[in-house]
Amino acid sequence: MAPSTKAHLFASLTAYLQDLQESGVDGIPLELMKPVISDTTPYAESAQKASGPSATTGQDIPPELHETVEQIRKSIGACQRCKLGATRKNLVFGTGNPKARLLFVGEGPGADEDAQGEPFVGDAGKILNRVIAAMELKREEVYICNVVKCRPPQNRPPESDEVSTCSPFLLRQIASVKPEVIVALGTSAAQALLQTKTPISKLRSKFHDFHGIPLMPTYHPSYLLRSGGNSDSFWSVWDDMTQVLQLLKLPVPEKTRKR
Numbered sequence: 108m109a110p111s112t113k114a115h116l117f118a119s120l121t122a123y124l125q126d127l128q129e130s131g132v133d134g135i136p137l138e139l140m141k142p143v144i145s146d147t148t149p150y151a152e153s154a155q156k157a158s159g160p161s162a163t164t165g166q167d168i169p170p171e172l173h174e175t176v177e178q179i180r181k182s183i184g185a186c187q188r189c190k191l192g193a194t195r196k197n198l199v200f201g202t203g204n205p206k207a208r209l210l211f212v213g214e215g216p217g218a219d220e221d222a223q224g225e226p227f228v229g230d231a232g233k234i235l236n237r238v239i240a241a242m243e244l245k246r247e248e249v250y251i252c253n254v255v256k257c258r259p260p261q262n263r264p265p266e267s268d269e270v271s272t273c274s275p276f277l278l279r280q281i282a283s284v285k286p287e288v289i290v291a292l293g294t295s296a297a298q299a300l301l302q303t304k305t306p307i308s309k310l311r312s313k314f315h316d317f318h319g320i321p322l323m324p325t326y327h328p329s330y331l332l333r334s335g336g337n338s339d340s341f342w343s344v345w346d347d348m349t350q351v352l353q354l355l356k357l358p359v360p361e362k363t364r365k366r
């Protein structure tokens with residue numbers, strides 16, 4: 108698909124989702140969104156077919172359709188669109204640079220995030236901070252958000268109705284930030300964005316296409332927390348982040364594994 112066509116599709120999808128929300132539609136079953144948000148073509152393959160660098164970031168939204176992250180946050184309001192609204196303390200919208208080149212998507216807030224209203228501020232957040240620092244980036248330079256904005260009770264994975272209710276907001280956030288690369292942290296984020304049931308171990312280590320934006324699935328920081336700082340999975344994440352840095356044409360810091 109030509110980059111300009113992709114850009115147009117992306118912009119009209121954004122406008123369509125906004126219209127739906129303004130007219131009171133609070134959720135779209137994921138099945139219905141499949142034709143528009145499902146494209147698991149490995150990025151490397153689609154990039155080969157694409158013609159020129161803009162094809163990788165072909166999501167230039169006409170200025171009149173661009174909405175800021177603040178506007179999106181405002182449109183969510185004191186959300187009670189799904190059952191998570193009843194038990195959350197704080198809605199956790201997202202944080203970071205609204206013009207970030209790199210956007211991380213996690214699963215959903217945990218207890219610390221629910222208490223503070225900011226994503227990835229607990230133990231998993233400390234690991235994510237380490238990953239970001241290892242990339243020689245600052246947390247304020249990237250954008251961080253989640254598939255669902257409210258904490259699932261007992262930190263269970265978000266259910267499909269919760270994901271489909273919250274997904275339009277995530278898509279609008281992504282359309283607003285217009286990152287050059289998305290990193291999906293863990294199973295829930297990767298499966299929700301790529302509309303697949305393929306396990307993260309099979310999705311990771313290669314780019315997938317998300318509306319013209321290369322998306323790298325990788326292990327969730329909580330998984331790294333359980334497996335230890337020098338584990339194979341930690342180094343797998345580093346391999347994935349190396350590819351991200353290379354795509355962003357940023358220096359790849361030298362890391363040597365201690366045995």
Ligand code: URA
Pocket residue numbers: 213214215216217220225226227228229231232253
């Ligand atoms: N895990 C997530 O997926 N997101 C957070 O914000 C915190 C922990």
